[in-house]
Amino acid sequence: MEKKFLGQRIKRNEDPRILTGRAKYMADITYHNMLHAAFLRSDYPHAKLNSVDISAALEIPGVIAVYTAEDLGDLWHPGPVLVPAPHSIPGIKANSRTQIPIVKDIIHHQGEVIAMVVAENRYIAEDALAVIIVDSDPLPAVENIEDALKPDSPLVHEELGTNLATYVRQERGNFAEIKTKADYVLQQRFVMDRGGAGAMENRGFCANWEEDSQQLTIHCNTQSPSGLRNSMAAWFGIPEQRVRVVVPFVGGAFGPKVMTNQPEEVLCTFASIKLNRPIKWLEDRSENFIGTTAERMQVHDCEITFNKDGKVLGIRDSFLYDTGAFNPYTATIPLNTQTHTTGLYNIPVFLTEFTSVFTNKMIVSPVRGAGRTYGVFVMERMLDMVARQLDQDPTYIREINLIPADAKFPLETGIIAQDFAQFVLDSGNYPAVLKKAKDMIGYDDFKKNIQPKLRAEGKFIGIGLVLFTENTGVGPYEGAKITVGNSGKVFASSIYGTQGQGHFTVFAQIVADQIGCRVEDVIVETGDTDKFAWGTGTFASRGATVLGNAYHHTAKLVRAKILATASRLFNVPEDELELGDGVVRIADVPEKFIKMGDLATKANPMRGTIKPGTEPGLEATGFYAPPYGATAYGAAAAILEVDPISFNIKFHKFVFVDDCGTVINPMILDGQLHGGIQMGIGNSYFEKLVYDENAQLLNGSLMDYLIPRATDMPSKMEIGHLNTPSPLNPLGIKGVGESGTIPIPPLYCQAIEDAFNLPGLFISEVPLSPSVVYQLVENAKSKKQGELL
Amino acid sequence: MKIEGVFTFNGPRPVVWSVLRDVNILATAIPGETTLKPISDNEYEGTIKLKIGPVSGLFAGKLTVADEVPPESCTLIIEGKGGAGFAKGTGHIQLIELPDNKTQLKYIGDLGIGGKLASVGQRMIDSVAKSMIKGGFEKLEKEVANRL
Numbered sequence: 001m002e003k004k005f006l007g008q009r010i011k012r013n014e015d016p017r018i019l020t021g022r023a024k025y026m027a028d029i030t031y032h033n034m035l036h037a038a039f040l041r042s043d044y045p046h047a048k049l050n051s052v053d054i055s056a057a058l059e060i061p062g063v064i065a066v067y068t069a070e071d072l073g074d075l076w077h078p079g080p081v082l083v084p085a086p087h088s089i090p091g092i093k094a095n096s097r098t099q100i101p102i103v104k105d106i107i108h109h110q111g112e113v114i115a116m117v118v119a120e121n122r123y124i125a126e127d128a129l130a131v132i133i134v135d136s137d138p139l140p141a142v143e144n145i146e147d148a149l150k151p152d153s154p155l156v157h158e159e160l161g162t163n164l165a166t167y168v169r170q171e172r173g174n175f176a177e178i179k180t181k182a183d184y185v186l187q188q189r190f191v192m193d194r195g196g197a198g199a200m201e202n203r204g205f206c207a208n209w210e211e212d213s214q215q216l217t218i219h220c221n222t223q224s225p226s227g228l229r230n231s232m233a234a235w236f237g238i239p240e241q242r243v244r245v246v247v248p249f250v251g252g253a254f255g256p257k258v259m260t261n262q263p264e265e266v267l268c269t270f271a272s273i274k275l276n277r278p279i280k281w282l283e284d285r286s287e288n289f290i291g292t293t294a295e296r297m298q299v300h301d302c303e304i305t306f307n308k309d310g311k312v313l314g315i316r317d318s319f320l321y322d323t324g325a326f327n328p329y330t331a332t333i334p335l336n337t338q339t340h341t342t343g344l345y346n347i348p349v350f351l352t353e354f355t356s357v358f359t360n361k362m363i364v365s366p367v368r369g370a371g372r373t374y375g376v377f378v379m380e381r382m383l384d385m386v387a388r389q390l391d392q393d394p395t396y397i398r399e400i401n402l403i404p405a406d407a408k409f410p411l412e413t414g415i416i417a418q419d420f421a422q423f424v425l426d427s428g429n430y431p432a433v434l435k436k437a438k439d440m441i442g443y444d445d446f447k448k449n450i451q452p453k454l455r456a457e458g459k460f461i462g463i464g465l466v467l468f469t470e471n472t473g474v475g476p477y478e479g480a481k482i483t484v485g486n487s488g489k490v491f492a493s494s495i496y497g498t499q500g501q502g503h504f505t506v507f508a509q510i511v512a513d514q515i516g517c518r519v520e521d522v523i524v525e526t527g528d529t530d531k532f533a534w535g536t537g538t539f540a541s542r543g544a545t546v547l548g549n550a551y552h553h554t555a556k557l558v559r560a561k562i563l564a565t566a567s568r569l570f571n572v573p574e575d576e577l578e579l580g581d582g583v584v585r586i587a588d589v590p591e592k593f594i595k596m597g598d599l600a601t602k603a604n605p606m607r608g609t610i611k612p613g614t615e616p617g618l619e620a621t622g623f624y625a626p627p628y629g630a631t632a633y634g635a636a637a638a639i640l641e642v643d644p645i646s647f648n649i650k651f652h653k654f655v656f657v658d659d660c661g662t663v664i665n666p667m668i669l670d671g672q673l674h675g676g677i678q679m680g681i682g683n684s685y686f687e688k689l690v691y692d693e694n695a696q697l698l699n700g701s702l703m704d705y706l707i708p709r710a711t712d713m714p715s716k717m718e719i720g721h722l723n724t725p726s727p728l729n730p731l732g733i734k735g736v737g738e739s740g741t742i743p744i745p746p747l748y749c750q751a752i753e754d755a756f757n758l759p760g761l762f763i764s765e766v767p768l769s770p771s772v773v774y775q776l777v778e779n780a781k782s783k784k785q786g787e788l789l
Numbered sequence: 790m791k792i793e794g795v796f797t798f799n800g801p802r803p804v805v806w807s808v809l810r811d812v813n814i815l816a817t818a819i820p821g822e823t824t825l826k827p828i829s830d831n832e833y834e835g836t837i838k839l840k841i842g843p844v845s846g847l848f849a850g851k852l853t854v855a856d857e858v859p860p861e862s863c864t865l866i867i868e869g870k871g872g873a874g875f876a877k878g879t880g881h882i883q884l885i886e887l888p889d890n891k892t893q894l895k896y897i898g899d900l901g902i903g904g905k906l907a908s909v910g911q912r913m914i915d916s917v918a919k920s921m922i923k924g925g926f927e928k929l930e931k932e933v934a935n936r937l
Binding site: 703 | 846902907908909
């Protein structure tokens with residue numbers, strides 16, 4: 001396999017456009033006759049809607065239309081289930097409720113759309129919202145997931161008779177039995193909340209229905225152009241081929257933009273068809289906090305059983321999950337939690353069960369990390385409990401419980417994953433990642449020589465080291481089309497959404513290696529459904545793995561056509577030809593060559609004949625489908641200091657070690673990890689959506705919802721790599737998009753505990769904040785000796 | 790949100806009570822620009838213009854006086870709804886006679902807010918509510934002084 005560009009630190013093809021302000025985002029999309037939409041959203045989390053009086057809004061000059069549920073007629077219905085329940089798991093209970101585009105009778109969460117205004121500009125539209133009179137009667141709201149399952153709880157969906165959304169139980173071995181055989185059994189409650197995605201660019205949608213051509217063109221910053229096309233085609237009864245979705249440059253997505261059939265999408269398309277005008281909507285930050293999607297709280301009740309030597313025998317994890325008012329994504333997040341709990345450890349027995357619960361809150365979607373974070377959090381925290389109980393170093397407890405380097409991969413876990421296939425650890429060297437992280441952070445030296453001195457100086461400085469896995473690159477499939485053009489430029493298109501991951505470069509590297517051209521001569525097109533029709537979307541850290549291998553496969557098909565065409569042209573066998581520098585040449589005869597563009601012209605002649613039975617041009621379409629996800633894994637380690645007055649955190653050293661198999665572009669890989677770590681830091685110490693007991697959001701602005709700033713980041717992140725190629729795909733790639741985010745919360749907990757070194761300080765809830773840590777430390781100081789937890 | 794506090798009037802309890810229950814006076818104690826008008830002895834309706842931090846707007850409002858025990862206690866219920874959200878407050882008021890012809894007003898209540906008021910104005914609501922209540926009592930205090 002040619003590997004001239006794969007693995008190189010190549011500057012990004014897309015950056016000149018982005019850095020000089022020439023990249024177009026949703027706000028830049030415009031039509032001369034475009035109208036603007038604004039949405040009236042519910043203030044109440046749960047209410048009965050009696051009436052909506054739009055008469056005053058219609059009188060405002062510049063208002064073109066105001067729509068409520070009645071206007072939709074037969075188009076008013078719940079959206080489809082986006083991800084089905086894992087029905088193959090025995091004993092599953094599944095209640096499904098999906099979003100409706102606009103409230104007709106019952107309001108299920110704050111932020112739900114009650115009315116839509118279409119006006120000549122957004123200012124007029126917003127003014128019109130202010131004079132719409134909504135008559136509604138508030139109902140008791142479901143906020144707390146533990147109370148939601150009690151018999152006297154109010155119900156989010158009255159007709160279900162329960163707030164239970166999904167229940168799944170999976171067991172490897174027999175936990176009840178192993179519990180009686182262990183030297184120790186510890187039990188602990190853990191609570192983890194996760195916030196919104198906080199993308200710099202909010203959602204945006206522009207629908208343009210053209211009556212004459214019967215063509216719907218949608219611009220949207222979606223993660224799933226194909227999913228959006230298919231859903232709008234189905235909703236409005238238009239052939240997919242007459243729906244074109246175009247994704248401009250996107251200012252971050254991180255999960256919520258994978259959702260399709262969202263109310264604003266349906267309503268803007270509806271209005272565009274009705275008015276035969278382009279309709280655009282840009283979500284504002286307040287709407288983003290209440291009207292899009294986020295991740296949410298899990299409450300875990302865990303038990304860990306282990307022997308005196310520190311070997312873990314079994315784990316039980318029973319958890320509740322807040323799925324919000326509707327559950328179109330069903331169980332992806334809690335399934336990811338189940339599959340990532342025991343991770344890279346050798347835990348013979350594992351019982352995991354979850355109940356996801358409807359509440360009167362904005363619905364959930366995966367957010368970077370997507371459920372894996374919770375599993376890693378409870379596992380790493382439980383290993384720290386074992387270390388404390390046995391008075392052992394946390395890294396020793398991890399070392400003796402890791403799956404050994406000589407284990408016979410692939411290893412089946414017996415736990416069904418988010419792709420409904422069994423989670424299989426495909427490859428890896430887990431002891432090596434622990435050792436590398438320990439070496440890079442200087443673990444033993446810090447513990448033995450440095451920390452005692454700093455403690456003697458009165459400093460609160462601690463070290464932490466945690467491990468994780470990330471099941472990446474799941475199916476179903478991705479595809480691509482590659483064409484060598486007359487100019488010699490290579491056009492490589494897929495339907496995949498791109499949001500800053502460097503797709504214009506990494507896929508160009510893969511293609512250039514096969515075609516034998518420069519990386520900058522490969523023009524990568526992403527997210528235009530007219531350029532390539534087939535694919536699923538950007539999620540589950542799957543771009544490099546699934547689409548990367550589709551590009552690799554397709555480029556090989558084009559390479560074969562290049563060789564066959566040149567072989568006929570030069571009348572030499574294919575194995576005497578070589579590709580490189582944008583030309584095909586006869587090996588050993590350097591003056592005998594043809595430029596790739598000229599060969600493309602010869603392969604697609606305008607007169608004469610081509611060889612019967614062959615296809616014109618140098619073009620191919622190809623697909624790649626993985627059997628199941630590829631296992632990335634890694635470790636995060638930090639030395640941090642807690643300021644005893646402000647309780648702010650300062651990192652003295654930060655190390656991240658990752659094994660994502662074959663690396664395409666180390667520079668882009670580092671960037672992915674940096675960004676992921678930033679989100680992990682937010683999830684650990686800053687970001688929390690706070691609701692009152694009536695499910696009212698209390699911090700719906702960036703003034704009160706904190707996102708870490710540059711100064712909250714480690715000044716330097718040292719990144720280490722192991723490279724165990726995945727045996728599942730020809731390039732050996734594993735995903736990395738979410739890795740940085742996953743292990744950070746337990747890292748904070750372990751290092752903060754180590755900094756204070758108080759027997760009574762054990763952290764079981766995240767996100768933390770300076771005031772929370774202050775309280776925990778004060779409580780710990782007042783506990784008696786021997787009260788561990 | 791729980792709200793409680795005390796305010797001491799320089800006047801005897803019957804005078805304080807008469808001011809509190811004067812339909813033409815009570816509405817003036819609502820801070821902000823208000824058009825609250827009495828529609829009966831114990832009900833007012835109209836609009837209140839409020840500004841809480843970055844959130845401001847016109848609220849359709851209703852004020853009700855309930856559970857009267859003259860001249861000792863009553864309950865005030867205030868409701869407002871508008872483009873920036875909604876608020877509903879219930880305050881139980883108790884008048885206690887003090888020496889030197891003074892009267893202590895004790896209040897304890899619940900304030901529920903929603904919409905933008907809650908999601909954006911939350912961090913300001915506590916201090917704004919306290920200052921609004923204080924401002925209201927100061928207006929009533931002036932009327933008490935006028936009647937002495």
